[in-house]
Every structure is written in structure tokens, then in C-alpha cells.
Amino acid sequence: MRMIRPSEPLAPRDDADLLALYARGDPDAAAQLAQRLGPPAVALATRMLGDRAEAEDVAQEAMLRLWRLAPDWQTGDARVSTWLLRVVSNLCIDHLRRRKRRGGPALDQVPEPPDPAQGAPERMQERSRAEALRAALDDLPDRQRQAVVLRHIEGLGNAEIAAIMDIGTEAVESLTARGKKQLAQALRGRRAELGYDDD
Numbered sequence: 001m002r003m004i005r006p007s008e009p010l011a012p013r014d015d016a017d018l019l020a021l022y023a024r025g026d027p028d029a030a031a032q033l034a035q036r037l038g039p040p041a042v043a044l045a046t047r048m049l050g051d052r053a054e055a056e057d058v059a060q061e062a063m064l065r066l067w068r069l070a071p072d073w074q075t076g077d078a079r080v081s082t083w084l085l086r087v088v089s090n091l092c093i094d095h096l097r098r099r100k101r102r103g104g105p106a107l108d109q110v111p112e113p114p115d116p117a118q119g120a121p122e123r124m125q126e127r128s129r130a131e132a133l134r135a136a137l138d139d140l141p142d143r144q145r146q147a148v149v150l151r152h153i154e155g156l157g158n159a160e161i162a163a164i165m166d167i168g169t170e171a172v173e174s175l176t177a178r179g180k181k182q183l184a185q186a187l188r189g190r191r192a193e194l195g196y197d198d199d
Contacts, residue, residue, distance in 0.1 A: 015080035016073065023070040034063060037081055040154075041088045047149050048092040050134050058095060062087040078163060086164040089150070093142045136186040144179035151176045 015036065021029035041062055045055035062084055073080075137145050143165070150161045151172070158169045158176075165172065 016075045019066070019070050019073050019080055020075070022067070023073065030067070033066075033080075037066075037084050038063065040081070041084055044085060044149070044154055045088050045092050047153050048089070048146065049095055050138075054095060055092075058088055058091045061091055082160055082163045085150075085156075086166065089146050089164055093146060096142060096145075132187060132190055133183075136183045139186060140179050140182055144175050144182065147172055147175035148179035148183065152180070 015033060018029040018033045018036075022033065038059060041059035042052075042055050045058040046052050049055050049058065065087055066080070066084055137148065140148065146165060147161060150156045150164060151158070156164070158172045161172045161176075162169045167175075
């Protein structure tokens with residue numbers, strides 16, 4: 001068994017440890033946090049916005065806010081990842097509202113990248129399904145869309161969604177239930193077209 005010499009630093013256990021190290025000037029801590037938190041932040045923003053470039057900008061802005069906050073971070077208030085996803089989520093809502101005001105491209109106009117593992121018919125079917133889902137999500141109120149994406153696409157639990165959205169778990173359940181119902185209604189007449197069996 002290898003002994004750790006006193007001069008060797010212990011590996012940080014969690015995001016808060018890394019953030020504290022970054023605040024003290026450790027550039028490796030920033031790199032580790034970016035590697036750990038960046039991909040989920042970009043993934044959430046991409047699903048909410050439907051635009052990878054815009055999502056990367058949002059995730060970068062959220063990370064910059066985290067770096068600025070690092071010296072004042074209070075351990076125990078919230079998980080770093082939860083705080084970051086809340087910022088990403090709120091920035092996405094702001095972008096969606098600005099997009100609606102200026103009449104930007106609708107989510108259903110953003111092409112889905114092809115999956116190289118699938119054949120052309122399967123890719124076309126998946127693209128149709130993704131476009132239909134994006135269009136239906138785009139019609140949801142912002143908070144419902146946010147809750148549905150966090151719960152059913154990102155796979156987060158109600159307690160974490162409540163922390164991200166700064167609401168109670170009952171409100172999360174209500175938003176996701178209403179959002180799912182509205183999505184089901186929007187997509188009901190398109191089941192056959194999208195390749196879903198009715199049995």
C-alpha cells in the first residue's frame with residue numbers, strides 16, 4: 001500500500017471542495033470543476049434551447065457566474081451542481097423569452113444531429129420525433145417546459161428540481177404533470193405519423 005507523503009495534497013471529495021480550492025487560486029480545481037459540471041450544463045441548455053451554440057454560451061455564462069461567486073461560496077447552502085443548473089435554467093428561460101420577443105427561430109426549425117449508428121429511415125423517424133417533441137415543448141409555458149426537461153429528459157428528482165427552480169416539490173409535481181398532459185395532447189394525433197403503435 002502506497003503511503004501519502006505529507007507534502008501531497010488530498011484529492012477533493014466534492015464540488016464545494018474544488019470551488020474552495022479555485023477561490024484560493026488553484027487552476028487545476030477550475031479545470032476539474034469545468035470537466036465535471038460543464039457537460040451537464042451544456043446538455044440541459046441544449047435541451048431547453050434546441051441550439052447547441054446558444055447552449056454553450058449559456059453554460060459558459062453560468063460557469064463565469066460560478067467563478068465570480070467562488071470566494072463567497074457558503075458550503076451547506078446548496079450543492080454546487082444544483083446552483084449551476086438553476087442558473088443555466090434561468091438563463092435559458094431568459095433566452096427563450098428574448099427569442100419569442102424578437103421572433104427568432106422556433107425549436108422545431110433547429111435540425112437534430114444525425115446518429116451514425118442508425119440507418120436513414122431510422123434517422124428520419126428519430127428526427128421527426130425529436131422535432132415534434134421540440135415543437136410541443138416550445139408551446140409549453142416556460143416553467144412547465146423547465147420542469148418537464150429537468151424531470152423527464154435530464155432525469156433529475158423532484159427535490160433537486162425544486163432546488164433548481166426555487167419552488168416546492170408539490171409545485172414541481174404540478175408543473176410536470178400539467179406539462180406532460182399538454183405534451184400528450186399536442187402529440188396525440190401524431191402517433192401513427194411518428195411511428196408509435198397505438199396498442
